[in-house]
Amino acid sequence: MERHETAAAPPGVLGGERNKGDARVTDIDESLQARGAAPPTPSPTPWRAVSVVMVGTFMAILDSFIVVVAEPAIKADLGASSGELQWIMAGYQLTYAVFLITGGRLGDLHGRKRIFTLGMALFTLSSTACALSGTAIALIAARLAQGLGAALMVPQVFAVITLLVPEKDRHRAFGVLGMVIGLATSGGQLIGGLLIGADLFGSGWRPVFWINVPIGLATILLAMRYVPESRATRARGIDIPGVTVLTIALFLVVFPLIQGHEAGWPWWTWASLAASVAAFAVFAHVERWIGNRGGDPLLRLSLFATRSFSVGIVLVLAIYAVLTSYYLVLSIALQDGLDMSALGAGLVYTPAALTFFVFSVIASRLVPKYGRRVLEIGAIVLAVGYASTVIVLTSGLQLTPGLIIPTLMLQSVGGGLLITPSLNAVLSRIDPDDVGLASGVLSTSQQVGGALGVAIIGLVFFSSFRPAAEGKVGAAAHALAMSSIFTLITAIVATLLVYLLPAGRARGGDRP
Known part of the structure; x- marks a missing residue:
């Protein structure tokens, strides 16, 4: 593998020591040679490998959201009860969240490429089982297995980026990963609505799972071809x-x-x-x-003595408590309050998704020069975005898509500047031997944060949504405003956490 010439990053939260990227790439080869394995095939850049594994992240997050719009069709086709429908959603999220840290550790032990490929294979096979399910119970079982496959592959994505991409380029890689996460989050219901609306071959809801199969098979083949193997040198057993x-x-x-x-x-x-x-x-x-x-x-507690990691994990938990939950309650408000279709609700997200994409690209270019300042501005703009939503929804104006889209775009400006660099901030100072484990902790904080946000904001939304008393549109506006107050408070907490991140370059650790 080519040794990258890495210039020292300027001071900032994503800064690092000179040639840190070189050292990490060297660790991969030394780790393999110590086990009698040949080093990876030389490649001019790691971007093909990084692009391949990012598909795993996109698929895992997409399947958390794409099923939302399929639930009515699943209920009609399989005769699923409300409890079974809940488990079709929750079963995936449960196994995904619970096994992420274990999945990261398995990558450290047995090889990140191997575990990523195994996870993708399980995800693809279980997606096939989902599409072929004839009963709600069979679909729930397949979704549990699908979540386990996601838990195996997602931590390896963060690990591969941190190990393969040199320090000077890592902010770009995490910027692209942030865009992938944002697009999967905001695009899941849109893609699901398009697939179900198309009703390919009269198959109803099943294409939301069939779509994973060709993508999964292609990703496995590409991973075997382009992703180099790596594992931790110190790991001895599970x-x-x-x-x-x-x-x-x-x-x-x-x-x-x-x-x-x-x-x-x-x-x-x-x-x-x-x-x-x-x-x-x-x-x-x-x-x-x-x-x-x-x-x-399994988890070296000394990781949490590194301030960028410990504070960053809490920051990511707070961000994802807002990101996941807000899109879900917004979808309910649009569909149940405004009687919009799933596809129409998905189209409301499209300008925000494009804005997120643009400002994620901008963040990847600004971070090397301005460091933590980019995250600070992003957090403040995110909070202002939610504040503007509260103001608009409590102004007495009738809730319409045109009223809410500008505030969503403002939120996406802040999210693009904050979310993408925060992922790198968590992992930027982690030892190569611990990167798989740390990636598992990071992924777990995303999932737990999302579950926590859905629980709290769902309670706020549904306790405030009283269509019988206020009419559907007015009730949706009121419930969304109350939910926005919670997200505003969480965004303010995230802003404070950003200021606790280390602002200088890591030299032998950043312990306070």
Whole structure:
């Protein structure tokens, strides 16, 4: 593999030491040679490999949203109950969130290319099973397997970028990844609406899953051809006690967040959340005990002593609490309040998606020069965007797409400047041996943040949505305004977190 000549990045949150990218690429070759494996085929740039693995991220996030518009058709075709429909959505999110850290660790141990390819194969096979499902129970089982496939492949995407792309270009790679995430998030319902509206070969809702199959097969072949193998040099084995306790802890926090609203927040949801705190404490004790005995813990707690990582993880959790939940309640407001079709609601997102894309590109060009300042401006503009939504929706004007689209675009300006660099900020100072694990933690914070946001904003929205008293349009405007207040508060918290990120170059760590 070609050794990249990497200039020192200027001071800023994404800065790093000279030739840090070279050292990480060298680690890949040394890791392989230590195991008797040939180094990757020389390539002038890593962009083909990076582009291939980004497809995995797009597919994983898309399938969190594309099913939303398919639920009415699934209910009619399979006779699914409301509880079964909830699990068609929640089952995927549950296995996806719970196994992300384990998926990242497996990549460190057994090779990121191998685990990415395995995850994509499972995702593709389970998508086929989804499309062929004849009952709601079969579809739920296939969705559980699909979430597990996503959990295996997504952490490897962050790891491949961090390892292959030199420091001077990494902000560009994470900028593109941010665009991919934003487009998958905002485009899922639009793509789903187009596929269902087309009713290809009279297949109804099934193309939302069939579309994954040719893309998945092509991605597997391209990954085998262009993605070099890499693994951690220090990893010695899987930490079974750690995996077990962490899985239980994540289940205890994610399951009630996903199911709480549908179940009406009974006592067991709060008991589960309380039990998760104790489970995470047990996990920390287990990992510390294994590390003190010279073992190889699933999660090295020393990662959180690095301020860019610990603060960045909380920042990402806050951002995704806003990003995921707001698009979902907006879709409900447009469809249930304004009687728009799923395709029409998806088209409302299109200007915001394009704005996000443009400002993600702008962020990737500004970060090398201005560093953390770009994130600060992005966070402030994001907060202003939600504030403008609150003002517009409480102004007495009737809710229309034309009223809401400009505020969505303003939010996307801030999101494009903030979200894409924040991903790099989390991983920019992580040791190559820990990058898979750190990527799993990052991906988990995205999913947990999304589940937390949906739980809270869903509670706010539905408790405020009273069409019988205010009329559908007025009720939708009121509920969306109340939801926007929550997102505004969260965006302000994210702004404060940005100012806690280290502003200088990492030299031997950035511990406060």
